[in-house]
Amino acid sequence: MTDSVGGPIIAAQGLELVFQTGDGPVHALKDVNLNIAKGEFVSFIGPSGCGKTTFLRVVAGLETATGGTVSVNGMTPDQARQARAYGYVFQAAGLYPWRTIGGNIRLPLEIMGFSKSDQETRVKRTLDLVELSGFEKKYPWQLSGGMQQRASIARALAFDADILLMDEPFGALDEIVRDRLNEELLRLWARTEKTILFVTHSIPEAVYLSSRIVVMSPRPGRITDVIESPLPRDRPLDIRDSAEFIAIAHRVRQGLRAGHLDE
Amino acid sequence: MKSAFLPVVTVVLAIIAFWYVAALPMNIHETLTAAENAGISVNGGDAKTRAAASGIVLALENAGLAAGGWSLDRPRLPAPHQVAAEFYETTIQEEVFGRRGFVQSGEFSKKSLIYHGGITLSATLLGFVIGTALGILLAVGIVHSRTMDMSVMPWAIVSQTIPIIAIAPMIIVVMYAAGIQGIIPKAVISAYLSFFPVVVGMVKGLRSPDQMQLDLLQTYNASKSQGFWKLRLPSSVPYLFASLKIGISASLVGAIVGELPTGAVAGLGARMLAGSYYGQTAQIWAALFAAAILAASLVGLISLIERRTLRRMGVQP
Structure with missing residues (x-):
């Protein structure tokens, strides 16, 4: 779909995932085809059960597809996971309460065996990146929910993976904090040039952040629309009042509604 | 901490009060036997009848004597002050002042x-x-x-x-x-x-x-x-x-x-x-x-x- 010099960094072809449950098989993903190029910001939006989180987990190697293929950096998701190709941000910050903010960011670095001095510079740098400098010695309970989530993003960035997988990272935060973090995330994306896959429930969030929006629908989980965003990369918050923005949001909403009418 | 003080003291006092009251019927048989041996007349019949009688009834019948149950040598239920005295004697008294105690002999007394x-x-x-x-x-x-x-x-x-x-x-x-x-x-x-x-x-x-x-x-x-x-x-x-x-x-x-x-x-x-x-x-x-x-x-x-x-x-x- 998107052409780039090095080919897609994430490529899914005919991806299927069927969960066997007590109530019979559940088709979480059906025939998902998607290529994501390096440096893209792709949002996945859709109602609960549409498979957006499941797709992210398949890319992360946390779930295994039951059909089709998916490659990450040219490897299988499991190999990519073992090569530590991505950072994953969950809906809850999930910081360890017994570690300081710095200690939490150091966690993946310790596990991956970075040297002590390297750990220190990386902690400092990523804290700076998420605008939390000065909070290194604080414990998670001393931070607000928004700051905790920023720390968890720093934790995912610390080991410099090219891909950032974000599963509704701001879903539990209030609107005002969410707006600020959205702005910060865009700045961060511009500075780090990471490839970001971002799952969300929020139409404005998806449209504001993304270079591409993937609309999904449930039962079975599938892609119903893929929208290229014509918005410039540099986006102030008030771009959300522009006609272009409203037009894209409208198309997303239509895609979501169409998915529902299918049922 | 401070707010817990009063409730705790109240409960402890209630337990001690209950303990003193309970010691009367519990020890009444021994109390009456001792009184009889000392030549005091007691209600509730002879020793044999009393043995079968309820402690509460006996204590009520001999209200004037019942308090003796708090100072028996071998009570069924010792009164709190008797237990406290025993505790003091076998801890501080024995170790600090006793001949076999830690202070005088350099090792802990086997009776403490x-x-x-x-x-x-x-x-x-x-x-x-x-x-x-x-x-x-x-x-x-x-x-x-x-x-x-x-x-x-x-x-x-x-x-x-x-x-x-x-x-x-x-x-x-x-x-x-x-x-x-x-x-x-x-x-x-x-x-x-x-x-x-x-x-x-x-x-x-x-x-x-x-x-x-x-x-x-x-x-x-x-x-x-x-x-x-x-x-x-x-x-x-x-x-x-x-x-x-x-x-x-x-x-x-x-x-x-x-x-x-x-x-x-x-x-x-x-x-x-x-x-x-x-x-x-x-x-x-x-x-x-x-x-x-x-x-x-x-x-x-x-x-x-x-x-x-x-x-x-x-x-x-």
Whole structure:
């Protein structure tokens, strides 16, 4: 779909995932085809059960597809996971309460065996990146929910993976904090040039952040629309009042509604 | 702390008051016999009739004499002040002023509760250490191996359904036959009681990290041992301390029970047993209070370590 010099960094072809449950098989993903190029910001939006989180987990190697293929950096998701190709941000910050903010960011670095001095510079740098400098010695309970989530993003960035997988990272935060973090995330994306896959429930969030929006629908989980965003990369918050923005949001909403009418 | 003071004092005073009242009918038979021997006439018939009569009725019939039940030599239920006096005599009096006491002889008197408490305490601590270590090891095994979960856990539960009073003599006899006696068999009984809460608490604690936490470690491609040391073990610390508090008091109970069937000459259990042989009820009660104070101190000590540890782990104060 998107052409780039090095080919897609994430490529899914005919991806299927069927969960066997007590109530019979559940088709979480059906025939998902998607290529994501390096440096893209792709949002996945859709109602609960549409498979957006499941797709992210398949890319992360946390779930295994039951059909089709998916490659990450040219490897299988499991190999990519073992090569530590991505950072994953969950809906809850999930910081360890017994570690300081710095200690939490150091966690993946310790596990991956970075040297002590390297750990220190990386902690400092990523804290700076998420605008939390000065909070290194604080414990998670001393931070607000928004700051905790920023720390968890720093934790995912610390080991410099090219891909950032974000599963509704701001879903539990209030609107005002969410707006600020959205702005910060865009700045961060511009500075780090990471490839970001971002799952969300929020139409404005998806449209504001993304270079591409993937609309999904449930039962079975599938892609119903893929929208290229014509918005410039540099986006102030008030771009959300522009006609272009409203037009894209409208198309997303239509895609979501169409998915529902299918049922 | 301050707000708890008044309620606690009120409850203690109520218990003491109830105790004094209860001592009257409990001791009335002995009181009346003593009074009769002293030539005082008592209501309620002769000694034989009285023996069959209810203590409450007798106490009401002889209201003027009943108070004598608070100062008998060998009461069924000693009054609080008698227990307090016995406790003082066998602790401070014996050790500080007594000929055999610590101050004058340089070692603890064999008649003092401090000496006996020390004997029981050493068995308690040894048993607690063994039980805790065993409990943690079993919990780690249970969490990491499904086979151990299926095979060990049921036996751990069954082990606690057997009354300790039934199994303690067997442990002592078997170990004696193997040439082991003294502190070890008591410590084994202590460990038998204290490993279980540690197993249960640690299994719960080690399993307390949620799926998201485990997924996060998987995204780092963390090894099982990294997951254990960095996530599971620190997560289990609050659970461990809750278990340790139960475990240490269970250990003390185990050590005391371990002293009962052997005819041990030293330890709080031996003290209680001797008291019951010789009708020295005040001695039994004093030993009981010593055990209670010991248990409270041990639990308090663990709470203190818990607070310190959790604070160092950055837990919200």
